[in-house]
Amino acid sequence: MNKTASVVIVGGGISGCAIAYTLAKKGVKDIVVIERDYLSSGATGRCGAGVRMQWGTEMNCRLAKYSIEFFERANEELEYEYDIEFKQGGYLIVASTEKEVNQFKKNIALQNSLGIPSRLLTPKEAKEIVPHMDETKIIAATFNPKDGHLNPFHTTQAYANAAVRLGVEIMKYATVTGIKVENGKVVGVQTDKGYISTPVVVNAAGGYSQLIAKMVGIDLPVYSERHQILVTEPVAPMQGPMFMSFSLNIYCQQTPHGSFIMGRGDANEPRDLRITSSWHFMEEMAKTCTELLPPLKELRVVRQWSGLYNISPDRQPIYGPVKEVEGFYLACGYSGHGFMFGPVTGVVMAEAILGETPTIPVHMLDKDRFERGELLLEPSVV
Amino acid sequence: MRIEQHPIITFNKGRKVQFTFDGKVYEGYEGEPIAAALHDAGIRVLGHTHKLGRPRGFYCAIGNCSSCLMVVNGKPNVRVCVEKLKEGMAVETQIGRGDIK
Numbered sequence: 001m002n003k004t005a006s007v008v009i010v011g012g013g014i015s016g017c018a019i020a021y022t023l024a025k026k027g028v029k030d031i032v033v034i035e036r037d038y039l040s041s042g043a044t045g046r047c048g049a050g051v052r053m054q055w056g057t058e059m060n061c062r063l064a065k066y067s068i069e070f071f072e073r074a075n076e077e078l079e080y081e082y083d084i085e086f087k088q089g090g091y092l093i094v095a096s097t098e099k100e101v102n103q104f105k106k107n108i109a110l111q112n113s114l115g116i117p118s119r120l121l122t123p124k125e126a127k128e129i130v131p132h133m134d135e136t137k138i139i140a141a142t143f144n145p146k147d148g149h150l151n152p153f154h155t156t157q158a159y160a161n162a163a164v165r166l167g168v169e170i171m172k173y174a175t176v177t178g179i180k181v182e183n184g185k186v187v188g189v190q191t192d193k194g195y196i197s198t199p200v201v202v203n204a205a206g207g208y209s210q211l212i213a214k215m216v217g218i219d220l221p222v223y224s225e226r227h228q229i230l231v232t233e234p235v236a237p238m239q240g241p242m243f244m245s246f247s248l249n250i251y252c253q254q255t256p257h258g259s260f261i262m263g264r265g266d267a268n269e270p271r272d273l274r275i276t277s278s279w280h281f282m283e284e285m286a287k288t289c290t291e292l293l294p295p296l297k298e299l300r301v302v303r304q305w306s307g308l309y310n311i312s313p314d315r316q317p318i319y320g321p322v323k324e325v326e327g328f329y330l331a332c333g334y335s336g337h338g339f340m341f342g343p344v345t346g347v348v349m350a351e352a353i354l355g356e357t358p359t360i361p362v363h364m365l366d367k368d369r370f371e372r373g374e375l376l377l378e379p380s381v382v
Numbered sequence: 383m384r385i386e387q388h389p390i391i392t393f394n395k396g397r398k399v400q401f402t403f404d405g406k407v408y409e410g411y412e413g414e415p416i417a418a419a420l421h422d423a424g425i426r427v428l429g430h431t432h433k434l435g436r437p438r439g440f441y442c443a444i445g446n447c448s449s450c451l452m453v454v455n456g457k458p459n460v461r462v463c464v465e466k467l468k469e470g471m472a473v474e475t476q477i478g479r480g481d482i483k
Contacts, residue, residue: 131483132483233459234479235459235479236479236481236482295482295483
């Protein structure tokens, strides 16, 4: 069935749904979100769902702070009939090397200057916050009580429901097969469920954003990389914050349900689109986790899964229009933190599309910063 | 209740041993699943659902379903359908999700 839209958003994850909601709230009519599978089926529903303000660049700190302050009031603002399960237990980020401590001191100074209440802790103070950790494995830690985690499925659904109430159409199980460009301008999107005429296309396709960009002839400077996670059986509440280490390669949280969700990166991952699970991850994860958090050795693993990080050269998102094709916008390259940036993505993208003054200036996060050599390298990622 | 005769399974019973369930002494055969000994003693409620506290009984019998999680010798979340009975075991009803601290 053919139709006409004012904006077509490719991707039904947190980014696509937040952009659709924010545009609709600003009065834009005839918005269509196209999702190849079900909502949150990509990186959003596969992520660790932690949200933190403790970043190493001013940009990431500001984007994260804006988003977390939105999550605090999201149930009300999105009039969600369920609960996004936002638990602000903080992030305890531990350091195991002197180099890391020095970086954390810089990060904290930056974070505090932006109103983020993070602080440096001794191993003993860290153990008071996560009593079951082996504090002899660390030399310092940082803690921000405002960080936390929430349910990515509920959060995306909350955005989607609010967007639909404002008239947004969400096409699920529809695949974009091509984007039509005439005289350097976007004119429509071809899907397996019909053609949509539109002057604006937003690429919020997460791990598949480079494939969507290719449809208009753009080679995005990003690649996708598998990251794996596992979940355990539930136990009584015992861990308030997300426990994280960059050098020891772990993030581990206990959900309100009682299960533990944990993941780690792997430098040897091939840069392809596979999302299978491996024994290697299970073994390495179990080793890292039980060394740092010994009582968790009692837990049985219920299942593991994986998802795609869409990684940009400086580990920060790519936002905004492109010079090559008018009407084509990018919201991708999150490098593993797209879920937590969801709310701010919705706002800055809607502002970019409508030509409004940005709430947070993000023009330096355009695609061409890599050509210009103006990278904003984020030092603190897993 | 026990099945004494089965068309294809032979029961090689271990020796009779005593164990406790919620403080009360019961008897079973060493090496059989704890759940079998409880079933023989007429105990049908093994676990409870987390949210509503509804009773749950013997169900999958192969360690998959989490219906029979109990505290055994102080350790929570033991699947009694696949855990072997030993002399003197203390089996208790588990309240909530189990504390591993």
